[in-house]
Amino acid sequence: MNNKEEEQDVTASFNRNEPDIASSSSVGYSGYGEYFHNKELQQLESDVQFRQKYQKEHRVSNPTLFQGCTIYVNGRTNPTRFQLHKLIILHGGTFKHYLSGKTAVTHILATELNASKKSSFANFKVVSPEWVTESIARGKLLPWQDFRIVQVSRLQGKITDFATVRNCMDPNFINAFFKSSRLHHLSNWKFQLRDNFVKEFILSYNDTIPDQKYVYFHIDFDCFFAQVSAKIDGKYDIHATPIAISHGINNSDISSCNYVARSFGVYNGMWVSSALKLCPDLKILDYEFDEYEAISNLFYSALKDIGIFKMVLPISIDEAIGCMLITPDITSELLTQKCMQVRNAVYNVTQGYSVSVGCGPSVLLARLALRKGKPNGFHISWFDTVTECHAFIDHFKLKDLPGIGYSTDLKIKEQFGNVQNISDLRDLLERPSNVSKLIKVIGSKNTKKLQIYLDGKDDDESISMVKDPHTYFQKKSLSVEINYAIRFKTIDDVDIFLERLALHLWEKLRDSNLMTRQITLKLMKRAQGAPVDPPKFMGMGKCDALSKVSNLGTNTQKFGTIASECKTLFRILSVPPEEVRGIGIQFHRLTDSNQKVGQKSEQREITTDLFRKRDHPDDDITNEPSKVAEPHTPVNPTYTSPVKNYWDRHLKRSITPFQYDFPDQLDPEFMSNLPKDVQEEITSHHKVVKKANRSLRTKLYDDPRKQIKQTQDLHFIHDGRLVPQLSFQGLSSAKQISETLIDWVDATVEDGPHEKDLELFTSYLDKLAEQGRCHIILHLIKTIKNRVDDHYNANHEGLEQWEYFLIRRLIPILNKAKPDVKFNLVFDL
Incomplete structure (x- = not known):
């Protein structure tokens, strides 16, 4: 009799002889504990009776294969739970119908577990059902370790700690969260890859010539997370079984899925519950962070050691661009050989992991070629003509x-x-x-x-x-965000959490020997009408995103200053603590802390977009300066409410919450009793106040006869007055404003300028006129007039509107300024 026939015979026999436990449980019990205890005794007694009867009918001796083993089945299995029950008791084991305690069973049978079950079963012997069937087939109890379904890695034991830390006020919450966060690991890996590249570039690539031309190889793993986790798991074929990677089930999101799963409509970012509806056979595997990192290191080692690339540019943990020098003998056939060489090298070094390759004379063409080469292949985009x-x-x-x-x-x-x-x-x-x-x-x-x-x-x-x-690969910002399990009750809870989160990011700043001069606080506020408890347990739900920026005015690495600024920004945003669902901190404008005092850092290009918000850091353009001047697009400016305008105009700029006078000398005894961070902050503030008391502006007020050519915030003009410096859209230089106006005319020469844009510009000119700065007004009007003349022969429809604007609106402003200089503007209408 084979195993299948034996299972069918056992099942039929068991069905005929199983007692009616429900009918025997009608006797009254004093409580649930006594009821379940008696029920368990009846089930054990029924199992013993069935084993004895089966052995007598089939003349089988008393087996002891699973003697001493108490086994519990979790979830759906193959064979089914019912069949496993019979096989276990017939071979001397004890079957548990439910878990009454952590020491109640010796083994747990399961096909797969979600993240929470992996955490709760971390100390159990969790094996696949094949352990039972294979042991019966071989007639001996096989090692359970060969059938374990949770492969414990170096990092896995630490990752599961977050399942037990769900309170954001727990001191271990932040560390536990980031140990289990996929995005945090990806960010750290990318950070380390780029940092390592910068260090290696200085040593290895310092002979690189800027004008060198390359052939680019865009190299990328195929569904990296799914490929690695499937190989570690060992039970599924990545090319045949639909596989997805996620922390749990239902409301957990999918971070990676293989191409088989994608054929069913599954995609990255989809909830597991939605994916299972499209693909019921989808296998959900957990993350293997340490293996991802190990394979990534082997991947980059293979690319560096292959010997065909002048540079290897890190894009992400599983993606890179190899730069090979162009030589006269390059052909499509040669590039094909190189692509195969790269794929084979990665496959051999990583012991079985495949990559796809796209090759082309530009990064763009290599990227597009990679799309055609996926999955598990390569494509060459090398052309002889522009038409091709x-x-x-x-x-x-x-x-x-x-x-x-x-x-x-x-x-x-x-x-x-x-x-x-x-x-x-x-x-x-x-x-x-x-x-x-x-x-x-x-x-x-x-x-x-x-x-x-x-x-x-x-x-x-x-x-x-x-x-x-x-x-390009130098650090430009540092950030940290947590959008899970954020639940505050009071403002004190927020302050404590902000201090811990700021400390986490400050340690990175310190370890990188960097300083910051701009801090952004980001908050996710529960949207109006959104449920307090979202569908995803402790998740964020539907939220409104808010942010606030603080320009420190000077580079700093002091934790006390950073933490205090974060608390202040939270109060400015005025979000009730119980409404916060996510929180993040970002450091911008990083500089080297080893830089000498007074040494000027590299100035980033200031974009001259006419109507862009200058005080929003997310809009800053940090790319390298463009070689070709770009036309800038006037868009409709955003007009805020009068109330917001009032607070922006008065609270932020002119009203100081409170004023106090510093003594000339600080009391040493008083200072020694303060925390170190507070001492540093007070000392720094004291120096600023003393310097301000001796400032040039203070001396001016004391001696009005003293003439000043120019200060940081005040301009001395021709009639002896000292007036505030004016700026237009964040630009104070007449040269920069002129360049912006030229771009404005170029972008609107066909349809003419927008009315609201004109209002903004004329408002700026009115302010100049009030200060009598006719020479600046004249310069700007001439700039517009000359640019309009440049387009005159093109016969654009918008020229007439520009000329009307010049004559009817700008010239009267110039006349109102009562200039002392003569001017002459001629319009060929």
Whole structure:
């Protein structure tokens, strides 16, 4: 009799002889404890009777294979729980129908476990059902370790700690959260990769010539997390079984899934419950963070040791760009050999993991070639003519281009109709009028980027990554965010948590020998009408995003200053503590703490976008300076309420919460009793106050006869008055404002300027007129007039509106200033 026939015979026999426990339990009990205790005794007695009867009928001796083993079955299994029950008791084991305590069983049978079960069963012998069937087939009890379903890694034991730490006020909460956070690990890995590259670049790539030309190899793992976790698990074929990676079930999100799962409609970011509806056979595997890191290190080692790349640029833990010098003998056949060489090297070094490769003469073409090479393959985009290059690019969708996301794609389709691919866009942009419309829809920067992409070339960001990788990969910001299990009751809870979170980020700042001069506090506030308890346990739910920026005015690495600023920003945002669902801190404008005092750091390019918010750090452009001047797009300015304008104008700028006078000398005994951070802050403040008391402005008030040419915030003008410095959209230099005006005219020459934009500009000129700065007004008007004249021969419709604006609105402002100088403007209308 084979195993299958034996199982069927056992099941039939058991069904005939199983007693009716429900009917025998009708006797009254004093409580649930006594009821379940008696029920368990009846079940054990029934098992013994069934074993004895089966042995007598089939003349089988008393087996002892599972003697001493008490086994519990968790979840759905194959064989079923019912079949396993019979096999266990027939071979001398004890079957548990429910867990009454941690020491009640010796083994647990399961096919797979979610993250919470892995945590609660961490100290159990959890094995697959094959341990039972294989042991019976071989006639001996096999080692349970060979059938364990939870592969314990070096990091896994620490990761599961977060399952028991769900209170954000627990001192261990932040560390436990980040040990289990996928995004935190990815961010740290990317941070380390780029930091290591910068260090190696100084030592190994210092002979790189900026004008060198390369062939680019874009190398990427296929569904990296799923591929590694599946190999560690060992039970599933990544090419045949649908696999997804997630921390748990139902409301947990999927971070990675293989191509088999994607064929059912599963995608990254989808909830597990939704994915299981599309693919009921989807296997959910847990993260293996230490293995991911180990494979990534082997991956980069293989690329560096292969010997064909001048540089290896780190994109992420599983993605890189290899730069090979262009030589006269390069052909498509040679590049094919190199792609195969790269794939084989990675496969051998990582012991069985596959990558896909895209190759091309630009980073863009290599990226698009990678899309055609996936999965588990390669593609070469090397062309002899421009026509061949355009034909290759044209069949891709707009969203396949880097930096062109869903929102940009939607705006283009709303303006021009159904633009399916790049070929449709190329046809549209052949008409100059459509280029102007596109600028208005997506902005001049994105328009310029698309025009560059149409020729298969790289944008400025990709060029700077290759030409100046040392600067590109340097740290530009540090951030930390927690959007899970955030539940505060009082403002004191918020202050304590902010201190801990700021300390976590400050340690990174200190370890990197950096200082910051700008701090951003980000909050996720429960949206109006959203449930207090969201669908995902302790999750964020539907929220409104809020943020506030603090410009410190000087570089700092002092924890006391940083923590105090974070608390202040929270109070400015005025969010009730019980409404907070997520919180984050970000440091901007990082500088080297070893930099000498007085040494000027590199100045980042200041964008001259006319109507952009200057005080919002998320809008800062930190890319390398563009070589080609870009037209800037005037957009409708955002007008806030009068109440907000009042607070912006008075509370932030002119009203000081309270004033106090510092003594000339600080009391040493008093200072010694203060915490070190407070001492440093008071000492720093005291120095500033003393310096302010001796400042140039104070001396001016004491001696009005003293003439000053210029100070930081005040300008001395021709009639002897000292007036505040004026700025337009964050720009105070007349040269910068003139460049902005030129871009403004270029971008609106067809349809004319917008009325609200004109109001902003005339308001600025009125302020100049009140101060009698006619020479600046005259310079700006001439700038606009000369630029309008440059476009006069093109016969644009917007020229008439510009000329009307100059004559009817700008010239009267100039006359109102009562200039002492003569001027003459001639208009050829």
